[in-house]
Amino acid sequence: MKTANKSIPGGVTAPRGFRVAAGSAGLKRDPSLPDLALLVSEAPAAAAAVFTRNRVQAAPLLVCREHLAGGRRVRAVVVNAGNANACTGGQGLADARETAAAVAQGLGVAAEEVLVASTGVIGVPLPMAKLRAGLAGLPAKLEQSVGADEAAARAIMTTDTFPKFGAVEVELNGVPVRVGGMAKGSGMIHPDLATMLAFLTTDADLPPAALDAAFREVVDRTFNAVTVDGDTSTNDFAVLLANGQAKNPPVTPGSPAYAAFVAALEEVAGKLARDIARDGEGATKLLTIEVVHAPSDGAARTIAKTVATSCLVKTAMFGEDPNWGRILAAAGRAPADFDPAKADVYLAGRLVARGGVAQPFDEAGLKAELGRREIAVRLDLNQGDGAATVWSCDLSYDYVRINGRYRT
Amino acid sequence: MKTANKSIPGGVTAPRGFRVAAGSAGLKRDPSLPDLALLVSEAPAAAAAVFTRNRVQAAPLLVCREHLAGGRRVRAVVVNAGNANACTGGQGLADARETAAAVAQGLGVAAEEVLVASTGVIGVPLPMAKLRAGLAGLPAKLEQSVGADEAAARAIMTTDTFPKFGAVEVELNGVPVRVGGMAKGSGMIHPDLATMLAFLTTDADLPPAALDAAFREVVDRTFNAVTVDGDTSTNDFAVLLANGQAKNPPVTPGSPAYAAFVAALEEVAGKLARDIARDGEGATKLLTIEVVHAPSDGAARTIAKTVATSCLVKTAMFGEDPNWGRILAAAGRAPADFDPAKADVYLAGRLVARGGVAQPFDEAGLKAELGRREIAVRLDLNQGDGAATVWSCDLSYDYVRINGRYRT
Numbered sequence: 161m162k163t164a165n166k167s168i169p170g171g172v173t174a175p176r177g178f179r180v181a182a183g184s185a186g187l188k189r190d191p192s193l194p195d196l197a198l199l200v201s202e203a204p205a206a207a208a209a210v211f212t213r214n215r216v217q218a219a220p221l222l223v224c225r226e227h228l229a230g231g232r233r234v235r236a237v238v239v240n241a242g243n244a245n246a247c248t249g250g251q252g253l254a255d256a257r258e259t260a261a262a263v264a265q266g267l268g269v270a271a272e273e274v275l276v277a278s279t280g281v282i283g284v285p286l287p288m289a290k291l292r293a294g295l296a297g298l299p300a301k302l303e304q305s306v307g308a309d310e311a312a313a314r315a316i317m318t319t320d321t322f323p324k325f326g327a328v329e330v331e332l333n334g335v336p337v338r339v340g341g342m343a344k345g346s347g348m349i350h351p352d353l354a355t356m357l358a359f360l361t362t363d364a365d366l367p368p369a370a371l372d373a374a375f376r377e378v379v380d381r382t383f384n385a386v387t388v389d390g391d392t393s394t395n396d397f398a399v400l401l402a403n404g405q406a407k408n409p410p411v412t413p414g415s416p417a418y419a420a421f422v423a424a425l426e427e428v429a430g431k432l433a434r435d436i437a438r439d440g441e442g443a444t445k446l447l448t449i450e451v452v453h454a455p456s457d458g459a460a461r462t463i464a465k466t467v468a469t470s471c472l473v474k475t476a477m478f479g480e481d482p483n484w485g486r487i488l489a490a491a492g493r494a495p496a497d498f499d500p501a502k503a504d505v506y507l508a509g510r511l512v513a514r515g516g517v518a519q520p521f522d523e524a525g526l527k528a529e530l531g532r533r534e535i536a537v538r539l540d541l542n543q544g545d546g547a548a549t550v551w552s553c554d555l556s557y558d559y560v561r562i563n564g565r566y567r568t
Numbered sequence: 569m570k571t572a573n574k575s576i577p578g579g580v581t582a583p584r585g586f587r588v589a590a591g592s593a594g595l596k597r598d599p600s601l602p603d604l605a606l607l608v609s610e611a612p613a614a615a616a617a618v619f620t621r622n623r624v625q626a627a628p629l630l631v632c633r634e635h636l637a638g639g640r641r642v643r644a645v646v647v648n649a650g651n652a653n654a655c656t657g658g659q660g661l662a663d664a665r666e667t668a669a670a671v672a673q674g675l676g677v678a679a680e681e682v683l684v685a686s687t688g689v690i691g692v693p694l695p696m697a698k699l700r701a702g703l704a705g706l707p708a709k710l711e712q713s714v715g716a717d718e719a720a721a722r723a724i725m726t727t728d729t730f731p732k733f734g735a736v737e738v739e740l741n742g743v744p745v746r747v748g749g750m751a752k753g754s755g756m757i758h759p760d761l762a763t764m765l766a767f768l769t770t771d772a773d774l775p776p777a778a779l780d781a782a783f784r785e786v787v788d789r790t791f792n793a794v795t796v797d798g799d800t801s802t803n804d805f806a807v808l809l810a811n812g813q814a815k816n817p818p819v820t821p822g823s824p825a826y827a828a829f830v831a832a833l834e835e836v837a838g839k840l841a842r843d844i845a846r847d848g849e850g851a852t853k854l855l856t857i858e859v860v861h862a863p864s865d866g867a868a869r870t871i872a873k874t875v876a877t878s879c880l881v882k883t884a885m886f887g888e889d890p891n892w893g894r895i896l897a898a899a900g901r902a903p904a905d906f907d908p909a910k911a912d913v914y915l916a917g918r919l920v921a922r923g924g925v926a927q928p929f930d931e932a933g934l935k936a937e938l939g940r941r942e943i944a945v946r947l948d949l950n951q952g953d954g955a956a957t958v959w960s961c962d963l964s965y966d967y968v969r970i971n972g973r974y975r976t
Contacts, residue, residue, distance in 0.1 A: 216900030216908045216924065247893055249925035282893025283926035394897045471879070471963075472971055479972025485655055485690025489802045492624030500624045516624065517657035518691035555879075556972075557965050563880055564887025564964075 164330065164420075165427045171309030171325030174340035175363035177202045177405035180308045181301035182315035185294025187242030187280065187287065194315035197239045197342075198298040199359060200267060204233030205401040206368050207275075208375035212396035219245045219252035220276040221397055223260060227272045231368055234401055235273040237359060238263045238298075239316050240291065241344070242280040246394040255286040262292055266299040277357055277397050279318055279344060313342040316357060319562055320344050324435040330424035332417040337364035337406035339421075341428045343398075345386070345436030358383055358398040358432060364421055365404035370413045374422045375400045382429040385461075385550045386437045387468045400425070437551035442558030445477055446534045446551065451491075454546035459496035461548040466494035467537065474555035480530035482523060484512040487537055498541050506538040572738065572828075573835045579717030579733030582748035583771035585610045585813035588716045589709035590723035593702025595650030595688065595695065602723035605647045605750075606706040607767060608675060612641030613809040614776050615683075616783035620804035627653045627660035628684040629805055631668060635680045639776055642809055643681040645767060646671045646706075647724045648699065649752070650688040654802040663694040670700055674707040685765055685805050687726055687752060721750040724765060727970055728752050732843040738832035740825040745772035745814035747829075749836045751806075753796065753844030766791055766806040766840055772829055773812035778821045782830045783808045790837040793869075793958045795876045796848035808833070845959035850966030852941070853885055854959065859899075859947045862954035867904035869956035874902035875945065882963035888938035890931060892920040895945055906949050914946040 173180050183196040209228055211221050228234070238259060245252045260274040267274075278286075302308075313323035327340035341360035366374070375398075383398055411417045438446040449468045454460035467473055470490035476483040484507050492500050505513040508529035512521050529535075581588050591604040617636055619629050636642070646667060653660045668682040675682075686694075710716075721731035735748035749768035774782065783806075791806055819825045846854040857876045862868035875881055878898035884891040892915050900908050913921040916937035920929050937943075 214897060214900040215906065216896050244893075247896055247921060247924055247926055249923070281891075282897060283921065285926075394893075394900060471967070475968050475971035478968065481973060483689075485652075485802075488624050488655055489622060489690060492622040492802060498623065513655060513691065515657075516655060518655055518693075555968060557968050559879070560883050560886065560963060560965050560968060563883035565889060 165328040165424050166330070168327045168329050168338065170306040170327045170340060171313055171342045172199055172340045172359055172361045173304040173309050174327030175338040175361045175405070177363055177403045178361045179302040179304050180312045181298045181303065182308070182311040183294050183298050183301065185240065185290045187240055187290065194311065195241045196294050196298060197312040197315045198263065198302065199237045199312065200302055201235055201401055201403045203403045203405060204235055204273065205403040206371055207234045207399055207401055208372040209397070209399040210376065210379055212394060214394050214396070216247065216394045218278060218395040219248055219256040220278045221395065222253060223256040224275045224397065227260070227275060232272060234275055235269040236263055236267055237275040237277065237399065238295070239277045239357065241316050241318050243278060243284060243286050244280045244282045244395050245278040245286050247283040248285050251285055255288055258288065259291065259295070262295050266296065275399060277395070279316065279357055279395055282394060309340070309342065316342070316344045318344065319441050320439050322439055324432050324439070326428050326431045328424050328427050330420050332364060332408040332411055332420055335406055335408040337362060337408050337421070339424045339428045341432055343432040343436060345439060356383065356396050356436060358429070360400040360425065360428060362400065362402045363405040364402055364411070365406060365408050366402055366411050366421065370411060370418060371400065371402050373413060374418065374425055378422060378426045378429050382426060382433040386433045387465060387550065387552050434551050437553050440553035441562045442556040443553030444556055445554045447477055447537060447553055448534065449537045449550045449552060451539045451541065452547045453544055454541045455498055455544040456546040457548060458546070459498060460546040461550070462496040463491045463494040463498065463539065464548045464550040466490050467539070468550045468552035471555055474552065477530065477535055478554035478556045480527055482507055482512065482526045482530060487539070488513060488516065491539060499543060502542045504540040504542065506540070508535055573736040573832050574738070576735045576737050576746065578714040578735045578748060579721055579750045580607055580748045580767055580769045581712040581717050582735030583746040583769045583813070585771055585811045586769045587710040587712050588720045589706045589711065590716070590719040591702050591706050591709065593648065593698045595648055595698065602719065603649045604702050604706060605720040605723045606671065606710065607645045607720065608710055609643055609809055609811045611811045611813060612643055612681065613811040614779055615642045615807055615809055616780040617805070617807040618784065618787055620802060622802050622804070624655065624802045626686060626803040627656055627664040628686045629803065630661060631664040632683045632805065635668070635683060640680060642683055643677040644671055644675055645683040645685065645807065646703065647685045647765065649724050649726050651686060651692055651694050652688045652690045652803050653686040653694050655691040656693050659693055663696055666696065667699065667703070670703050674704065683807060685803070687724065687765055687803055690802060717748070717750065724750070724752045726752065727849050728847050730847055732840050732847070734836050734839045736832050736835050738828050740772060740816040740819055740828055743814055743816040745770060745816050745829070747832045747836045749840055751840040751844060753847060764791065764804050764844060766837070768808040768833065768836060770808065770810045771813040772810055772819070773814060773816050774810055774819050774829065778819060778826060779808065779810050781821055782826065782833055786830060786834045786837050790834060790841040794841045794845045795873060795958065795960050796845065842959050845961050848961035849970045850964040851961030852964055853962045854942045855885055855945060855961055856942070857945045857958045857960060859949065860955045861952055862949045863906055863952040864954040865956060866954070867906060868954040869958070870904040871899045871902040871906065871947065872956045872958040874898050875947070876958045876960035879963055882960065885938065885943055886962035886964045888935055890915055890920065890934045890938060895947070896921060896924065899947060907951060910950045912948040912950065914948070916943055
């Protein structure tokens with residue numbers, strides 16, 4: 161079905177019935193920077209959520225799982241940047257619960273209706289006195305505005321260089337509904353059936369099962385198709401809140417309206433995901449790795465992710481070096497069965513290898529193409545109907561600089 | 569069994585009956601650098617070999633497989649650096665065969681008795697006129713000396729910064745036998761049941777099956793336990809030549825003499841493997857990742873390799889930043905089943921996390937320890953008897969510089 165999403169200004173409060181606030185608790189290295197965001201739904205919202213598959217799971221994720229159990233509705237999400245509250249043991253769990261309770265008290269809701277997310281350094285206890293003081297000021301600042309949406313997206317950044325948010329409107333059975341979102345990324349980005357921090361909102365009314373199915377489908381094609389450095393975080397968390405304020409007619413899975421909702425959700429999530437890749441730590445380029453005619457979608461995804469995480473491919477793209485042999489070599493080590501002797505390789509739209517063998521190409525022309533901010537890598541395996549697209553970024557001096565001195 | 573290896577000078581010609589020569593064919597960016605090595609066994613030698621598991625396999629590897637078929641004995645190995653002869657199609661195969669034939673003619677042996685190995689840029693045809701001229705001068709320069717061993721190890725380098733060679737002597741049933749070797753590494757180093765270029769020699773006399781078993785066992789604990797950048801080469805190749813010139817009594821698998829031979833082989837291969845990690849592209853530090861008390865050896869290996877390839881761990885070590893949370897986070901995303909809540913983490917010998925939770929540590933003292941050239945990471949999972957050790961290196965600005973402009 162051809163969908164007609166309309167881009168609209170703003171982020172998480174573009175859908176009706178949501179308000180957001182940003183604030184500061186002094187958790188970042190520069191304590192004057194904003195580091196807190198509070199997202200509130202006026203009505204209890206249905207929630208669909210995915211969590212990191214890392215075996216090491218941060219305390220706030222454990223608390224979110226508890227709070228979402230049994231399909232409990234959500235009233236608020238509080239996010240802090242600057243401290244991940246991971247590997248912090250029993251104290252970390254107590255701190256995450258206290259954070260939810262403090263927000264709940266300020267809003268007059270139950271603690272179990274509040275979700276908590278954290279991002280930042282691992283293994284350092286949350287400075288709760290600072291955090292309490294910062295949280296106290298948030299409820300009075302809640303508002304519905306594009307400015308507030310941007311301020312919240314900015315507050316949750318760590319090494320991100322620009323805030324990531326967006327929104328669209330789409331008609332479901334003749335009624336306009338909106339989807340908004342914000343996310344942060346930058347480092348330790350390699351989601352595995354879960355994602356970095358991403359917060360999506362909608363005023364659409366969908367049954368919880370349909371909401372969950374739509375979210376998982378979209379997350380798989382967007383946030384799960386992004387990689388910055390191959391490192392899966394302990395704190396990855398993505399949540400979609402749906403408060404039903406658009407009062408659209410019922411939407412059933414498989415219907416055109418459901419497809420329209422998925423397309424709207426995918427447009428917002430896809431924009432945020434590509435922004436995360438584009439703004440990867442130290443990145444100068446967005447890389448789009450497309451694998452087509454693979455033996456299966458799974459094989460295509462595996463090969464695309466292996467190319468997308470290859471340090472040698474990423475440094476070559478940083479150096480604007482048409483060293484396509486590294487692309488095929490990375491594909492060749494992917495744990496997927498395919499015949500490299502059938503593979504054609506395209507770099508920035510130009511054929512550089514056919515049937516696994518070098519083709520003559522205009523080296524100067526291709527090098528010039530690689531000077532652009534977005535580079536497309538396409539592997540046509542010529543051996544099936546599987547396809548996948550993954551987004552990544554180059555590996556630069558700045559990645560090393562940022563991560564060589566993140567903590568101290 | 570406690571073995572008594574004695575270090576001796578030299579490399580591939582330390583064992584009796586081997587000669588080596590280095591030369592230049594102008595294949596490197598600086599055409600005055602040596603780029604050819606020829607290793608010759610006076611007597612036909614039994615060979616044990618392992619090849620890259622990358623699906624993309626360079627032409628010389630296909631030729632080596634043909635030549636080694638049926639347990640054929642080997643008289644010579646010719647190696648060129650500067651051009652990988654990979655992704656070069658039918659022309660590449662013809663060039664590799666012609667290389668073997670040219671060497672065979674110069675030595676008066678059969679082409680099938682010559683192995684060929686190449687390393688360098690992918691997807692560029694070998695400049696055969698230059699190569700032929702370079703090969704012609706090699707036979708006259710063959711000699712048995714420490715100087716020749718070093719010259720050969722230097723000729724096969726690409727981005728390596730020092731030549732890698734070594735030798736030991738050990739008694740098998742009262743008869744001294746020697747094992748020697750040379751290797752090159754530096755980039756695209758992440759062997760998968762095969763290895764980078766490594767050439768080992770011995771004058772020991774072992775039945776082919778025992779030789780093969782010993783080599784595979786040792787390769788698994790040495791070259792296969794090294795990673796520089798997670799990228800498995802199209803040209804990885806390791807071979808052990810045994811010419812029997814030590815005239816030792818028969819060695820049967822499982823005997824003390826077999827164990828002594830394995831220990832001697834492991835000492836040489838282990839030194840070369842650690843040298844490859846230490847000299848990884850841009851590396852400033854050798855990282856030793858040890859995982860103990862894991863549910864199984866396989867789980868320990870998987871976790872150690874995941875930590876060893878983590879860009880975030882490697883950049884933190886470059887920055888001498890005791891950011892141990894990244895170590896546990898990398899372990900947590902490894903595809904191995906374990907409980908992070910039981911894991912203790914040691915960095916440079918100091919306990920930084922117990923049972924998955926941060927422990928207080930002397931930050932300044934630990935930071936000073938991280939200033940050393942060798943850093944030990946130890947994960948004690950406290951949940952079984954599995955163990956593994958993997959060697960890696962840090963990720964520096966120079967890795968990006970070297971790989972951002974390798975080809976052009």
